[in-house]
Amino acid sequence: MAAGIAFADVEVGTELPPASFPVTRATLVRYAGASGDFNPIHWNERFAVEVGLPDVIAHGMFTMAEAARVVTDWLGDPGAVVEYGVRFTRPVVVPNDDEGAVIEVSGKVAALLDDKRVRVDLTATSAGQKVLGMARAVVQLA
Amino acid sequence: MALDQSFVGRTYPPTSPYEVGREKIREFAEAIGDANPAYTDRGAAAELGHPDVIAPPTFVFAITFKAAGEVVRDPGLGLDYSRVVHGDQRFAYVRPVRAGDRLTVTSTIEAIKSLAGNDVLDIRGEVHDEAGEHVVTAWTKLVARAAEEA
Numbered sequence: 038m039a040a041g042i043a044f045a046d047v048e049v050g051t052e053l054p055p056a057s058f059p060v061t062r063a064t065l066v067r068y069a070g071a072s073g074d075f076n077p078i079h080w081n082e083r084f085a086v087e088v089g090l091p092d093v094i095a096h097g098m099f100t101m102a103e104a105a106r107v108v109t110d111w112l113g114d115p116g117a118v119v120e121y122g123v124r125f126t127r128p129v130v131v132p133n134d135d136e137g138a139v140i141e142v143s144g145k146v147a148a149l150l151d152d153k154r155v156r157v158d159l160t161a162t163s164a165g166q167k168v169l170g171m172a173r174a175v176v177q178l179a
Numbered sequence: 180m181a182l183d184q185s186f187v188g189r190t191y192p193p194t195s196p197y198e199v200g201r202e203k204i205r206e207f208a209e210a211i212g213d214a215n216p217a218y219t220d221r222g223a224a225a226e227l228g229h230p231d232v233i234a235p236p237t238f239v240f241a242i243t244f245k246a247a248g249e250v251v252r253d254p255g256l257g258l259d260y261s262r263v264v265h266g267d268q269r270f271a272y273v274r275p276v277r278a279g280d281r282l283t284v285t286s287t288i289e290a291i292k293s294l295a296g297n298d299v300l301d302i303r304g305e306v307h308d309e310a311g312e313h314v315v316t317a318w319t320k321l322v323a324r325a326a327e328e329a
Contacts, residue, residue: 058212064210067210068210068211071211072207072240073241099211101237102211102235105235106212106213109235109236110215115215115217115235116217116229116275118236118272118275119272120272121236121237122267122268122269123269125267
C-alpha cells in the first residue's frame with residue numbers, strides 16, 4: 038500500500054502538519070475499554086499515588102496511538118506505515134478536571150530510504166516536556 | 180531480583196486465534212479520536228487497496244500484550260508484574276491488520292537484562308493470520324522497577 042504523498046515531493050527536513058491531542062480522564066476510561074488495558078494507574082488517582090505517581094497517567098500506548106496520527110493523517114493510508122516505534126520516557130499526567138492534559142505532536146522527514154520509503158521522526162510533548170523518545174516511523178510513499 | 184537468564188530465547192506456544200472485528204476496530208479508532216475512514220468504511224478502505232477496514236497501527240498491541248502476559252506471568256521467570264512499566268514499543272508491519280483476520284501470536288523472550296537494579300525484559304511477538312502468513316512483529320520492552328525504589 039502506498040500513501041497519497043509522493044516520494045519525489047519530500048526531502049529530509051520536510052515537516053508534517055503538527056497536531057494537538059487533548060486527553061481527559063474520560064478519554065482514558067474510553068481507551069481502557071477499547072484497548073483492554075484496565076491498569077488502575079490510568080483511572081484511579083488513589084492507586085496511582087500509592088505506587089509513586091504524581092497523579093493518574095495516560096496509557097503509554099494511547100500516547101503512541103496519538104503520535105501515529107500525525108503520520109497517518111499525513112499519509113492518508115494508515116496501511117503505508119511499515120515500522121513504528123517509541124520509547125516511553127515520561128508519563129502524560131492527566132489531572133481530574135475538564136481540561137485534562139494535551140499531547141503536542143510534530144514530525145519531520147529524517148531520512149530518505151530505498152523503495153520510496155522515508156523515516157519520519159516524531160516529537161511528542163505534554164506540559165512542555167518530551168513524553169516519547171526515539172519516536173520513529175518508516176512509511177511507504179508513492 | 181535477577182530474572183532467570185535461561186529463559187532468554189524461550190518461545191511460547193502460539194495463542195488461540197483472536198478474530199478482529201469491524202466494530203472493535205471502530206471502537207478503538209473512536210477511543211483514540213481518529214476519524215480516518217479506512218478504519219470504519221469498507222469503501223474507503225477498498226479505495227486504498229485494502230480488502231476490508233484496517234486497524235490503526237497500534238491496535239495489534241492489545242493482542243500481542245495479552246500474549247506477552249503469558250510470558251510475564253510464567254512463575255519460573257520470577258517477574259514481579261506489580262512493578263512492571265512499559266519501556267519501549269516497536270512494530271514492523273508486513274501488512275495492516277484488518278477486519279476478519281484471525282491472528283495468533285507467538286511470543287519469544289529476546290533478552291533479559293538487569294540495569295541499576297531494574298529487570299528489563301524484551302519480548303518479541305510474531306503475529307500470523309489464519310493462512311499462516313506473517314502480518315506484524317511487535318517488540319515490547321518491559322521494565323520491572325527495583326523494589327527498593329518503592
